[in-house]
Amino acid sequence: MQAWIANEQDVRLSEVPEPTLKGGGVLVEVLAAHVPAYTNAVVRGNRGGLPVPLVLGPSCVGRVLAVAPDVFHVEPGDIVLDTALLDAGGGDEVLVGWVGLGGSGAGSARTDRMRAVWRDGVFAEKALCAKETLVKLPGAETYPDPARLAFLPWLCIAATGLHAAAPVAGRDVAVVGATGQLGGAAVLTALAEGAATVTAVGRNEEALARLAALGPRVRTHRLTGDRADDAAGIGPVDIAVDTLGATPSAAATMAAYDSLRVRGTLVLVGGVRHDLTVPYGDLMHRRLTLRGSWMSDDRTVTTVWQLVRSGALDLSVVELVTAGLDDPAAALGLAERTTGLGFVALVP
Ligand SMILES: NC(=O)c1ccc[n+]([C@@H]2O[C@H](COP(=O)([O-])OP(=O)(O)OC[C@H]3O[C@@H](n4cnc5c(N)ncnc54)[C@H](OP(=O)(O)O)[C@@H]3O)[C@@H](O)[C@H]2O)c1
The missing domain is CATH 3.90.180.10 (Medium-chain alcohol dehydrogenases, catalytic domain)
Structure with missing residues (x-):
């Protein structure tokens, strides 16, 4: 063969x-x-x-x-x-x-x-x-x-990541790296599982426009590279899923962290190869959850x-x-x- x-x-x-x-x-x-x-x-x-x-x-x-x-x-x-x-x-x-x-x-x-x-x-x-x-x-x-x-x-990998922050139904979800295949899969799964809104976050404008066309529950945010601006553009959300590829820094991931509501969850599913500096007091006072998900x-x-x-x-x-x-x-x-x-x- x-x-x-x-x-x-x-x-x-x-x-x-x-x-x-x-x-x-x-x-x-x-x-x-x-x-x-x-x-x-x-x-x-x-x-x-x-x-x-x-x-x-x-x-x-x-x-x-x-x-x-x-x-x-x-x-x-x-x-x-x-x-x-x-x-x-x-x-x-x-x-x-x-x-x-x-x-x-x-x-x-x-x-x-x-x-x-x-x-x-x-x-x-x-x-x-x-x-x-x-x-x-x-x-x-x-x-x-x-x-x-x-x-x-890819849908199953994305869904497993989303489920790590369950429930999805009725909650505001952001997908950082939504312009990639895993991120697109996460957007589709979050919509199918009843997310209230899905904020698709990425750089590629054409891909963001395609995601926006999926329906009125989809919002988009184009990454600026500035952590504070990106956090404001992404959130507030209950769940953020990071599906980014190998980025030069952790800024977009940390913008997703910053965009969480109290008791929110950030799920790491992507291929970022940087350490995250997570402030102890902030994670504690906002009662945040940080999860990893593989396959x-x-x-x-x-x-x-x-x-x-x-x-x-x-x-x-x-x-x-x-x-x-x-x-x-x-x-x-x-x-x-x-x-x-x-x-x-x-x-x-
Ligand atoms: N946890 C798991 O089980 C699992 C399973 C499979 C894959 N992965 C990982 O998931 C990652 C994404 O996979 P994929 O199939 O979605 O790949 P992909 O289709 O190539 O998507 C890559 C994503 O990363 C973004 N990106 C790349 N470089 C960037 C940069 N410098 N700044 C900002 N955004 C950047 C792209 O944004 P633009 O398109 O907007 O530029 C796109 O959204 C891979 O690195 C892989 O290692 C993890």
């Missing part, structure tokens, strides 16, 4: 043997896989170590072809979401086929063993997935546009899928750009340029 193999510095289309079933494994036909906008940065090694060489790709929507004898929660013919997250407990978590380790992020002898057994990802015609990474999507067999479901993993859990996957299936979360507002396996470099470039309520789905 054909697959994208990541090496030290690049990704190449290669002919590789089809994966064979092993204990705890599920063989899936990859229907569509989201190519994250920052995949080029991942391949260049700017986001942590990849255990190269490997089949790249963190998550996909697939059809189950075969299951190992010890797999009971899915069966051939099921449509499933692969979340990539393999969790051994105690902070030892890996993303199969991708960068990122749970816990302290440093990894351990156990995560090394996990990555040795479950190494390959999903940017391929077929994938052998650890059973723990798969959640069944009942009824997805009849979803009219399966490639669009490749956006589910998604099975219950949230089911909730988000039901929102999509019911039409409460309408995926037709997201621009879908498809790419095949034939030219990885072109697809990664396209993914980098396709953000702001748009995403690239690899359809092998």
Whole structure:
């Protein structure tokens, strides 16, 4: 079969043997896989170590072809979401086929063993997935546009972040970095879950305009770079979700912190690589909560899928750009340029 193999510095289309079933494994036909906008940065090694060489790709929507004898929660013919997250407990978590380790992020002898057994990802015609990474999507067999479901993993990551500050219904939410894919996913999820208002915050004016067009509950704030001005433009809100990429400073994140109402919650979901200076007395007197959120859990996957299936979360507002396996470099470039309520789905 054909697959994208990541090496030290690049990704190449290669002919590789089809994966064979092993204990705890599920063989899936990859229907569509989201190519994250920052995949080029991942391949260049700017986001942590990849255990190269490997089949790249963190998550996909697939059809189950075969299951190992010890797999009971899915069966051939099921449509499933692969979340990539393999969790051994105690902070030892890996993303199969991708960068990122749970816990302290440093990894351990156990995560090394996990990555040795479950190494390959999903940017391929077929994938052998650890059973723990798969959640069944009942009824997805009849979803009219399966490639669009490749956006589910980002929606689920965003929803898991929002749920860390639950309840969402009836509350004012801000998404800082709303112009990115994770942020756009957070805006859509917050609207679907009944937020009173959603303030979409980012730099890209065109992306902000698209978000504003989602409906009257959406407000926008264009980041100025000045913390006080941005805080005033964002808030006051009950929940702020930070989905920013690698920014040069923590100013926008701290503006989100400043924008919180008393008893508000700031959830960190993005890729900011700076320490936050949080004033002890302020956090205490305003009774604020600071939460982190990483990847998604099975219950949230089911909730988000039901929102999509019911039409409460309408995926037709997201621009879908498809790419095949034939030219990885072109697809990664396209993914980098396709953000702001748009995403690239690899359809092998
Ligand atoms: N916690 C988790 O489980 C999890 C899971 C997946 C991803 N992530 C992280 O989430 C981050 C965002 O992912 P994504 O897919 O949404 O990426 P993306 O589509 O590339 O979006 C990046 C966002 O960051 C903003 N941004 C980038 N540089 C900026 C700067 N200098 N100043 C202000 N804003 C800046 C962009 O704003 P403009 O477009 O307006 O310029 C955009 O809103 C990634 O870094 C990733 O590491 C976390």
